[in-house]
Amino acid sequence: MKIGFIGLGVMGAPMASHLLAGGHQLRTSINRSVPAAELTEAGLIVEATPSDVASSSDIVILMLPATDDVERVCFAGDGVLSGIRSGATVIDMSSIDPKATSEFAKRFARAGVEYLDAPVSGGQVGAKAASLTIMVGGPISAFERCLPLFEVMGKNITHVGESNGSGQTCKIANQIIVALTLEAVGEALVLAKQAGCDPAKVRQALMGGFAASRVLDVHGERMITRKFEPGFRIALHAKDLDLALKAAADVGVAVPSTALCRQLLNSSKANGDWNLDHSAIVRSLERMAGTS
Amino acid sequence: MKIGFIGLGVMGAPMASHLLAGGHQLRTSINRSVPAAELTEAGLIVEATPSDVASSSDIVILMLPATDDVERVCFAGDGVLSGIRSGATVIDMSSIDPKATSEFAKRFARAGVEYLDAPVSGGQVGAKAASLTIMVGGPISAFERCLPLFEVMGKNITHVGESNGSGQTCKIANQIIVALTLEAVGEALVLAKQAGCDPAKVRQALMGGFAASRVLDVHGERMITRKFEPGFRIALHAKDLDLALKAAADVGVAVPSTALCRQLLNSSKANGDWNLDHSAIVRSLERMAGTS
Numbered sequence: 001m002k003i004g005f006i007g008l009g010v011m012g013a014p015m016a017s018h019l020l021a022g023g024h025q026l027r028t029s030i031n032r033s034v035p036a037a038e039l040t041e042a043g044l045i046v047e048a049t050p051s052d053v054a055s056s057s058d059i060v061i062l063m064l065p066a067t068d069d070v071e072r073v074c075f076a077g078d079g080v081l082s083g084i085r086s087g088a089t090v091i092d093m094s095s096i097d098p099k100a101t102s103e104f105a106k107r108f109a110r111a112g113v114e115y116l117d118a119p120v121s122g123g124q125v126g127a128k129a130a131s132l133t134i135m136v137g138g139p140i141s142a143f144e145r146c147l148p149l150f151e152v153m154g155k156n157i158t159h160v161g162e163s164n165g166s167g168q169t170c171k172i173a174n175q176i177i178v179a180l181t182l183e184a185v186g187e188a189l190v191l192a193k194q195a196g197c198d199p200a201k202v203r204q205a206l207m208g209g210f211a212a213s214r215v216l217d218v219h220g221e222r223m224i225t226r227k228f229e230p231g232f233r234i235a236l237h238a239k240d241l242d243l244a245l246k247a248a249a250d251v252g253v254a255v256p257s258t259a260l261c262r263q264l265l266n267s268s269k270a271n272g273d274w275n276l277d278h279s280a281i282v283r284s285l286e287r288m289a290g291t292s
Numbered sequence: 293m294k295i296g297f298i299g300l301g302v303m304g305a306p307m308a309s310h311l312l313a314g315g316h317q318l319r320t321s322i323n324r325s326v327p328a329a330e331l332t333e334a335g336l337i338v339e340a341t342p343s344d345v346a347s348s349s350d351i352v353i354l355m356l357p358a359t360d361d362v363e364r365v366c367f368a369g370d371g372v373l374s375g376i377r378s379g380a381t382v383i384d385m386s387s388i389d390p391k392a393t394s395e396f397a398k399r400f401a402r403a404g405v406e407y408l409d410a411p412v413s414g415g416q417v418g419a420k421a422a423s424l425t426i427m428v429g430g431p432i433s434a435f436e437r438c439l440p441l442f443e444v445m446g447k448n449i450t451h452v453g454e455s456n457g458s459g460q461t462c463k464i465a466n467q468i469i470v471a472l473t474l475e476a477v478g479e480a481l482v483l484a485k486q487a488g489c490d491p492a493k494v495r496q497a498l499m500g501g502f503a504a505s506r507v508l509d510v511h512g513e514r515m516i517t518r519k520f521e522p523g524f525r526i527a528l529h530a531k532d533l534d535l536a537l538k539a540a541a542d543v544g545v546a547v548p549s550t551a552l553c554r555q556l557l558n559s560s561k562a563n564g565d566w567n568l569d570h571s572a573i574v575r576s577l578e579r580m581a582g583t584s
Contacts, residue, residue, distance in 0.1 A: 247487060
């Protein structure tokens with residue numbers, strides 16, 4: 001299949017390499033940096049603009065940092081919309097604003113282009129291992145057409161809703177739960193340690209019951225062994241909680257713990273932890289307890 | 293072994309029945325209610341007072357609702373301390389205040405009695421199935437002596453610290469994580485639903501990644517299917533978070549999300565959800581969103 005792929009960063013590059021290995025014709029545009037040599041050696045074609053990419057592609061995949069980037073790449077003068085053909089499909093795998101996503105999809109629909117929002121979780125490790133969780137919103141027809149591509153990049157692939165933005169909302173739900181579980185584990189382990197318990201034994205005891213989670217398992221371990229190299233950086237999780245708070249405001253839902261946790265990340269930023277793994281949330285709790 | 297067991301309620305009765313089935317001689321005292329016939333038929337001996345129970349037992353197990361109950365049963369005129377023999381062991385399996393626990397242990401130590409705090413999680417289901425998680429604080433020698441009894445009642449048994457109160461602190465850590473994960477899942481699912489997603493599909497998508505937890509699995513399902521029969525009542529979880537906030541204040545740790553979650557439970561009480569399962573926390577979030 002002829003696929004455009006714009007955004008070959010730490011996530012996009014390994015995802016693109018799986019598509020190339022799957023026999024697809026892949027093209028990108030010169031963006032802020034030149035694509036990695038291993039991608040061009042594997043057959044990646046480099047066009048001048050997103051418009052050029054779109055005019056030669058059946059499916060255009062985006063994997064960009066933020067809402068503004070997606071808007072610019074799609075709708076600037078030389079953007080995807082200006083080149084894309086009726087009947088093509090856009091898949092935005094970035095993690096961005098659900099409300100903006102819904103608007104972007106409408107603009108493409110007017111050009112006869114179906115749109116899927118398909119953000120991922122699993123990080124760089126999941127991207128490299130082709131084991132990403134992919135949460136997809138948009139027309140089921142487009143989802144079914146694109147499923148073989150998703151299966152090249154991920155493992156747990158769910159169509160969460162027909163309306164565009166559903167995938168982004170699901171990703172936000174994921175990031176809320178992960179952030180708040182991190183804070184939960186952090187509060188529990190800091191309290192336990194300060195009260196004289198061995199946090200490693202507490203974690204072990206708790207893994208057997210209702211407190212068990214992937215976060216207690218993986219990030220709880222990092223908190224105890226003090227391994228805070230990312231992983232997923234606090235700066236990125238803060239961005240995702242900003243999306244969560246905006247989405248909650250847009251639809252009129254109160255998310256008090258999410259709001260509080262976002263404040264804690266300001267303290268992480270203030271203390272130089274912004275680029276540590278998000279398990280380093282525990283360090284802000286430790287500073288508050290005078291035990292850092 | 294000659295065992296005293298005081299507190300034969302919804303948790304204590306099935307735990308006692310496992311000890312009886314294991315061939316131990318078990319005695320209790322007449323408390324607020326007469327023990328279930330099936331326990332006396334299985335050989336349970338009923339004494340007049342906790343002091344009488346203690347004077348005939350090598351090990352006295354307590355399974356009582358709150359700190360005050362443990363204090364009264366142990367230290368009233370006819371309490372455990374007045375009858376217990378030097379060399380005996382007290383095991384408090386109630387979920388109570390760690391700081392008070394430390395003081396209770398010291399009082400027994402002066403009488404030559406070792407003390408273990410060994411609160412459990414797993415609920416009535418775990419008590420009946422003998423699959424409780426047991427978190428034990430106190431002297432390792434006493435732990436090793438009592439381990440065969442713990443193994444009759446539970447499965448995941450961890451000695452978390454030599455100092456008394458460590459088990460209670462571990463239980464508090466457990467309850468913090470469970471409560472905050474419940475709120476995390478609640479905030480995420482309410483937002484997702486209000487934004488137009490199918491919460492069941494969101495839960496399914498999230499179970500594959502870092503948001504995965506026992507709470508998302510079990511209680512997330514209850515939130516979606518609206519099954520709020522306890523289970524573990526909000527009233528009891530509120531009591532446990534009160535212990536958490538007191539423990540945090542005692543040792544000087546800030547637990548901001550725990551404090552916020554405790555406030556949410558006030559709203560559960562105000563709206564008649566006090567005796568629903570703790571997964572019904574989601575109903576307070578729904579009321580705030582105007583969607584209940």
